[in-house]
Amino acid sequence: MADRQDNGNDLRGEGISLLKNNIPVIEEFRSRFDDERGRALFLDNLTYYYVLLINELYADKDYAAMFNLAEKVKSRSFIDMLSTKASGIEEDLPADLKDVLSRKKEIETVFRDSLWVFFNTESSSRFGTLLNEYSELYQKKEELQPDLQTMISEETIKLEDFQDLISDGTAVIEFFIGRNAFYTFLVTKTGISVSRSKSSPRDIDSLVTKILTDINLFPNKRGAFIELQKIMNRNDETLDSANLARMWYASDADRTIQLSLFQLYKTMISPEQDKALTDFGRVIIIPHGFLHEMPFAALVTSVGGLDLTKKNHIARPRYWIEDKEILTLPSASSLPFLLKSGGKEEGSILIVGNPIYPNTKFSPLPFAEKEANEISRHFEKEKTLLLIGQEATETMIKGSASNYDIVHFATHGIYEEDALKSHLMLTKNSTDDGYLRASEIFTMKLNANLVVLSACLSGRVGAFGGMKYLTTDDLTGLTRALLYA
Incomplete structure (x- = not known):
């Protein structure tokens, strides 16, 4: 009986070791996906292995390792967004690089959507062939576009470093x-x-x-x-x-x-x-x-x-x-x-209230205007930019938001399943259409220490692929776009 128990413990130990050794391989492979959606869905398909290891770490009461792994699987793509900027526009890429990226994306789709290849022995040969081709394409892409930042330098935080940042109380x-x-x-x-x-x-x-x-x-x-x-x-x-x-x-x-x-x-x-x-x-x-x-x-x-x-x-x-x-x-x-300081004058505020909405299906929000006016009375006039109605243009906000310590939006907010299309409604002009999308916010440079979204659904997040949520938490919405900016 003791020998059987020892054998069981040995097998469990080997299994835990195998899981620990394979997770870095998954991380490395995931990092080679160019688009966030691909990274998110690929990792979500493989979170089974992370969860298996997390369950075993819980049984062993190894809470530090458990925290580190949970944070890794939840936050990886969000840290990708925070630590790097999106890479260029494909319209200007050379034709040979476009061909490489196109074929690379086709193979990524197979890997992302076909978890069964890891378990089906009949498909192992095809998987190996695709893996070899993918590695060659990856190397070729690096040669053709050496400046593209696809390898992420930032890592998810470790427990001890996180605890150093937590204040008493x-x-x-x-x-x-x-x-x-x-x-x-x-x-x-x-x-x-x-x-x-x-x-x-x-x-x-x-x-x-x-x-x-x-x-x-x-x-x-x-x-x-x-x-x-x-x-x-x-x-x-x-x-x-x-x-x-x-x-x-x-x-x-x-x-x-x-x-x-x-x-x-x-x-x-x-x-x-x-x-x-x-x-x-x-x-x-x-x-x-x-x-x-x-x-x-x-x-x-x-x-x-x-x-x-x-x-x-x-x-x-x-x-x-x-x-x-x-x-x-x-x-x-x-x-x-x-925790990085915005560095702008403390107490300066940009307030946006009740713009002229570009979509006429949406009614004006008189109480949003009242809210904006009321908030402005609590700040020094010379440190306040109040934009109401016709003045609250998308162009004006893009150009001035970086100058303020606080930014407050009181307007319509729209949530989209394609989360990068989620947007705040502002006043349009000849330059901008009045829809401040999450994808545009990602390209802005904000120095604010506080951004208030007083808008319908503005705190919500979107999910990829029509799924409600991914285990990986690779979600993007207005809130996260502002954190990134």
């Missing part, structure tokens, strides 16, 4: 969602703990979806309630709009959202981690996958925080934001970039 919660496991890292300046949720990622995704749906649909309940009262009391001549409003506010509205918010917190955060958080006033959240949609500040962290009195028309629980300062980061590896 701050705790960081980073989530990692595998195909069959949901992990929560709690990182402080001096320690780390990891918990694995008893719920599956699918169940947690369903709970998040329920919360978001309930929040979005709640405003419709008022209209439904009023229409029902009109039908039930159609002979009551005193039933005017004021009385209907009073009846609505006197009713007991749906109180289940707060229970879902409490359930989600307890599902993601272990009791030990919850207890440890009492010592910290600031919590930084690093989401993953579907959690990017979740408003973490609205979570309810204890039974005592629930509103069970029914004294309020709408349940008024104690939200997490009332006890902690809640911040979010796209990844741990982005922190060094974000």
Whole structure:
């Protein structure tokens, strides 16, 4: 029996060693893809190996190695974006280089979409042939275009370096969602703990979806309630709009959202981690996958925080934001970039409110203009550039945004599945079309320490290939474009 156990341990050790040795090979191969979409989908197909190793590291309580690997698989392409600029435009490339890149892209598509080649022995010969051709094409491309920066110099951050950047009184919660496991890292300046949720990622995704749906649909309940009262009391001549409003506010509205918010917190955060958080006033959240949609500040962290009195028309629980300062980061590896000072005069602000929208289907936002005017009153006039209506042109904003410490947008924001096409609506002119796209923001140079997006869906991210989210977190949206700029 002991020999059998020893053999099992030996095999497990060999398996872990094999996984560790193969991940650098995957990373090297991934770096040779020219386009972000290819890198994202290729790595997402192979995250199975990362997750296998992460599961084993959790069993061994090797939390530092686990954090480093989780950050690598989540943040690799985002760090690619932060550390390099996009390479040139293909229209000006020589014909022979275009041919090389075209064939290289064809082979990358096969590698990206055909994970089975690694397991199907009948296809191993074809795979080997393609791999040899791909290596030759890669070398030829390097010869024809030696200045192209395809090899990334920046690495994802290691745990000890990340902890050096965390201030006292701050705790960081980073989530990692595998195909069959949901992990929560709690990182402080001096320690780390990891918990694995008893719920599956699918169940947690369903709970998040329920919360978001309930929040979005709640405003419709008022209209439904009023229409029902009109039908039930159609002979009551005193039933005017004021009385209907009073009846609505006197009713007991749906109180289940707060229970879902409490359930989600307890599902993601272990009791030990919850207890440890009492010592910290600031919590930084690093989401993953579907959690990017979740408003973490609205979570309810204890039974005592629930509103069970029914004294309020709408349940008024104690939200997490009332006890902690809640911040979010796209990844741990982005922190060094974000800590770099913008260097502009402190307190200078560019405010954009209610432009003349290029798409006439969108109505003006008078309260966005009011918001912009109200914010401007809190800053020194000589340090403020307020752009309202016709003045809020895309051209003006592109040309002046780099001069301000704070940039505030109060306008329509549009989310696209092709995330680089997500955009803010501004005023158009003869130079620009009024759509400030994420792809354009990537080319801007911002020096701001704070950018506020007060726009519909502006904080959302997009996913490649029609998929909702990739395990690799290789997502690009307006928020990330601004971080990059």
